[in-house]
Amino acid sequence: MIALVFTMVWARRGPAVVLAVLAAFAVAPAVAAPAYLRAADRVVAAGQVAGADPAERAISLHAVDHDRRGGGGSGAGGVDLTAVGSTLGELPGFRYVYAAEYPVIGLESDDRYRTRLAHRQDACAHLTMVTGRCLLGEGDLVVGERTAQRQHLRAGQSVSLTFARFNADPDTMMYEADGVPKKFFVAGTYRVPDPGGPYWGAHSYFAPEESADGSRPGEPAFTGLSTLDLMDHGDVEIGVDGYAGPGALDVDHLPALRDALVHLEASVADLGAAGGVGAGGALQLETSMPALMARIDEGHTAARRIVPVPAVALIVLACLAILLAVGAGAEARRPETAVIALRGVRLPYRWWLAAGENLVAVLAGAIAGVLAGQWLVDAVVAVRWPGVGADPDPASLEYAPLAAAAVIVAVLVAQGGPMLRPVAELLRRAPMPGRYAGLAVDILVAALAVAAAAQLALGGGDLAGIDSAAPALVMLAAALLVARAVRPLAARSGHRALERGRLGRGLTGLLLSRRRATGRVLALLIAAVAVSGYMVAASQVAARGRQVEADLGAGADRVLSAGSISRSQLIAAVRAVDPDQRFAMAAVRIPQQAGQPPLLAVDTGDSRLATVANWPGGAADPRRIARALHPAPARPLVVAGPEVTLDLTAAEFEAGKAVSLDVTVAPADGRGPDQVVPMGVVQPGRHTYRYRVAQCAGGCRVNALRISGSQSLGTHGVITVHHLGDADPARWRISGGGRLGAAPDGLRVEVTSLDGRPEGIYVQPVSTPWPLPMVATGTFVPGTVSGLDYRPVPVTVAGRLPAVPAVGTPAMLIDLEYADLVSTDGAPIQGGQIWLSRNAPADARERFAAKGVEIVGDLRAAQIATRLDRQGPAVALGYAGLVGVLVVVLAAGVLVLTAAAGRDRQAEDLAALRAQGLSRAEVRRAALWAYPMLVAAAVPAGLAIALGGWAATGWALPLAGVDPSPLPRPGWPGVISVVLTGVVLLVVLGGTALLAGRRTLRRIR
Known part of the structure; x- marks a missing residue:
């Protein structure tokens, strides 16, 4: 019996090969989807790591080693960095830098500003010495290039520094000495080649610091650890910075790194609670790495919401194609089945003889599909993302048995119809009845589609689990209903053509309407076109959305960030x-x-x-x-420089309630920083107030006059500003607490109240x-x-x-x-x-x-586009594009198989009509255009269903990427892409149908 089955397979090896290919189409997605997801996980992780900020590649532990001088010690802090850094050893591939610092005064001329006296391990390797040398011995100090210029320091000088604490009293607000001064030797001045590099951690050493003129750079004074320790000091900020070395964030190391981070957080909490920093304060862990891990997880989640959608659609279509192919073969072999029954073969053996041929083919195709699924993913990943690797794993086979079982069930269901019919019906040439069974199936699929769409809407658009089948069910249900509606139209068109004498067209219409398999083939073609169009819509909408985020999200083609x-x-x-x-x-x-x-x-x-x-x-x-x-x-108000001069008359201010006046100016040529110029306390009577501003040599623009007073209540009076531009009050405006008026030779500013206005009153020219x-x-x-x-x-x-x-x-x-x-x-x-x-x-x-x-950042829209292309949605849609192509190949294969299954009978019928006088042209028309007409009907209907399915379910696809910007993204594919998709499908499927018809025509004599 087995030998007979294999003989049957060999005798009809063409249809068997096609059936095996269809089975491979059904099983391959069940293997390729999880395999592609594993590859997508690697691609997404690698892309996120490549685009991560330095802070997301680093980790920092820091604490405060409190002042120990009150305990009768030597005055040295005894900074213990070993206890702080020991917990970081669990992060493989990371490099560690020990650091400590505290504030000192003596380097700046203004004690409102402190100097950060810092030790950083191997700092000299990351500094470029402008003058002198780097650190060698105890007492050495290196200072920043701009700090040296501002304070007139040079290599070889000595400076005395003292530990300082900030006095926050409102009447003081400055740093005060709190230790014994120590003399330092200025060994050199430095420049930082890469201030934003990972070595410097998150200490913001070089961030600009507040000052009166806004021009003070962030430049710590670096010294050695022994010098820092021996100096008389109070609280010390100590810490260890870890940053990823080469390969530390490779995609294969991320799972272990994630576990190590969790364990590190627990270790830091235990160490801090146990006082593991000596006399220090609580140990704190700072890192943005969890944000990187979260983005990777979000990308994985998005991929898992997208990939199953095309995978399920392809499996459903492949099972439907197998159902059609096996059913068409069983219909063509009805006489053979009847002969086997007449010879008295028992039903189990009849089942085996009828279905065994197909089962052997689909089992062989299932095995091939398992291999093809993984190989296909390997090839796609190697071409699109070389170097990442597909990471094959046996877990990819998890759903292959389910897909194979679905294929076998489809074969048995398709074969069951003829097997359960009486022999008399099998010997008839007329189609077997089954209209109501087919209608029941269509209604059942439509009900499932409605339920799936409703569940998707009510569930908030979570395409997980069974909801991932919603798009496929919606499009399949619509395709079945449209195909059922087309058959009566084809019959009416055929009758009308016969009445008008167009025999070829009439025979084609009747052929399409009277064969049950034709309706199912049309439904599959429509569904295949719909699925392919849906995948194109998803890919195109996502691509346009990524382009919007790259272009509109960046603002311009290239964005430079200024310091x-x-x-x-x-x-x-x-x-x-x-x-x-x-x-x-x-x-x-x-x-x-x-x-x-x-x-x-x-x-x-x-x-x-x-x-x-x-x-x-x-x-x-x-x-x-x-x-x-x-x-x-x-129309700014510009005053000549380099000296800002104000001619003021103050009157009516009570004793002890004087006000001060500041002027906000900006160099007219933009070659210097804006500056708030303190003109001082306004004295009663008329006086001239001057303040030299070097940046105003070419003239300065006046932005505002600020009048502020002491904390006393009830401050009021009048200030007249003489000879400062246009004195017309309409050309000036004033904030609350004052009034403007005209004076004979100037602008009259009446201060009515400063109560509740700590910022004071602003008078500005109307520019x-x-x-x-x-x-x-x-x-x-x-x-x-x-x-x-x-x-x-x-x-x-x-x-x-x-x-x-x-x-x-x-x-x-x-x-x-x-x-x-x-x-x-x-x-x-x-x-x-x-x-x-x-x-x-x-x-x-x-x-x-x-x-x-100073340019501190350089971002291009193309960089954003590249980063978006490595996120979960974009990577997952690569699989959707692959499925879109495979669906078209599947539909073409079904056309070939269906035409082959009915070719003998169609050729016999047309040959008989030819013998009865039907012209060669009409026979040619009837043979060639039957299946192309199916394609011509399926393509527009399928594209319309694709758009309808997109409206019903496309909104649930997470196409916008990880943490998308609030930008208006397109929700529909472009008209041109839809039209091009239709043209391509029409050419491919129509050409396949035409070739199948030509083979039928060759058999007609």
Whole structure:
């Protein structure tokens, strides 16, 4: 019996091979999906690690070693770094740096500012010595290059430093000596080649520090550990920084690293509770590595929500194809089955003879599918992500038995119809009845689809577990219903064509309508087109969304981050480098209060916004937005320098309630920092107040006059400002607590009350429109926003955008020059940016550095796009694209198999009609165009169902990536992509159907 079955397989080896291929299509996704997910996990992890910030690659332990001098010791702190660092040994591949520091005075001329006296292990290897040498012996000290210039220090000098504590008393607010001074030898001055490198940890050694003029750099004074220990000191900040060495964050090491981090947190908690830092305070662990791990986990989760969707769809279609193929073969072999029954073969053997041929083929195909699934994943990963590795694992075979069982059930179900029919029915040429059974199946599938879609909607869009079958069920149900509706239309069209004498077209229509298998083939073709279109829609929507996040999320093609710099300096530098407004624009993100949308300030210029910014689709013309944000030229008040001079008359101030006056100025040429100039206490009567500002040699712009008083209540009086620009009160504005008026030779400022106004009263020249024009997204209408100086600024909505570049929606956009002119603090900004367009010169970074702009970051939209391409959704959609191709191949295979199964009978029928006088042309038309007509009906119907399925379930796919920015992403595929998909499917499937018809035509004599 077995030999007979194998003989049957060999005799009909063509259909057997096709059936084996269909079985492989069903089993391969069950293996490829988990294998692809394992590979995707590796790709996602490697991509996240490659794009991680330095803080996400490092870990820090720190504590405070409290002052031990009160215990009668020697005065040395006895800093014990060994106890702190011992717990980090569990992180394999990490490098460790020991550090300690405390504040001292004596190096700065102003005791309001301290110097960080620091030890850092192997610091000399990471410093570039500008003058002198690095540390060698006890008492050596190296200082920063700019600190040495500011304090006129040079190598070889001696300085005396003293441990200091900060006195926070409001009347003091300065550092005070709290130890015995120690003399240091200035061995050299240094420069830091890579201040943001992982070696420096999270200590912010080189971040700019607050000072009156905003120009004090962050530059610790480095010394040796023994020197730091021997100096008389109080509390010491000690710590150990670990950063990833080569290979420490390789994807294969991440599971062990994750476990080590958990164990490390527990060890640190135990060590801190046990007082493992000697006399120190509680041990603290700081790291951003969990955020990196969380992003990796989110990427894995997104992939696990996406990959099963195309996998289930392919398995369902493959099982349906097997059902159709086996059913078509059983229909064609009805006489053979009848003969076997007439010979008295018992039913079990009849089942084996009828189904054994198919079972052998599908079992062979299942084994091939297991191997093909893993090999296919290996090939895709090797081509798309070389070097990552697919990481084959036996766990990928977990679902293969279920898929194989589904294939076997499909074979038995398809074979069962003829086996259960009487012999008389098997010998008839007419189709076997079964209309109601087919209708019941269609209704059942439709009910499952409705339930799956409802469950998906009610479950909040979680494509997990059984919900992953929702898209496939929805599209399959729609395909079955459409196919059932098409058959009557085909019959009516066939009858109408026969009545009009078009015999070939009429025979084709009747052929399509009278064969039950034809309806199922049409349903499968429609479902295959729908699944393929759905995968194209998902891939295209996701790709466009990633492009939006890369372009609109970055704001421009390239974004340079500036170090500490004043707003006027940033604007002036950009305008100097790009005077023709062709490729550069200054931008600053202004922090807002909690609950308020983000605010972006940009130097709009005449055409900068249009030529530089990546503009959101559907938005108004950027030139129109620029004119709305900057409707009139700024008219700042400029005074000659280099000495700021004020001629003031003070009157009506009571004794003991005097006020002081500060002036916020900015160099008119932008070549120096903004500065708050203290003019001092205003004396009764008329006096001239002077303050020399070197940066004002070319003239200074006056942003604000600040009048502040003591803590006493009831302060009021009048100050007249003589000869300071236009004295018309309409050309000035004043904050609450005062009134403006005209004086014979100046501006009259009446101070009505300073109560409850610790910041004082601000008097500003009107140099911009007021309220400031701004552009908002959506329908948001703010009354005020926080300005660059964190003071409320009234604004008026001058336009709307669907999204603001770089900040998304909801958000606000304002002109940077206007915002700078109304600011009162003169403080430098830390988040200044320079946006560059695609046509920016290659040496743009060097040009800005030559203008005094320190570039601390360089981000390109292409880098964001590359990072997004390595996140979970993008990686998972690679599998969806693969499935889209395989579904088309599957549909083509079903066409070939179905045509082969019915070829003999169709050829006999057409040959008989040819013998009865049917013309060769009509026979040719009937033979060639039967299956191409199915394709012509299936492609538009399938694409329509794909769009309907996308509307019903596509929203649940996590396509936006990990922690997506609030940007308007496309929700639908583009029309061009849908049309191209239809054309490709029509060509491929139509060509396959046409070739199958030609083989049938060759058999007709």
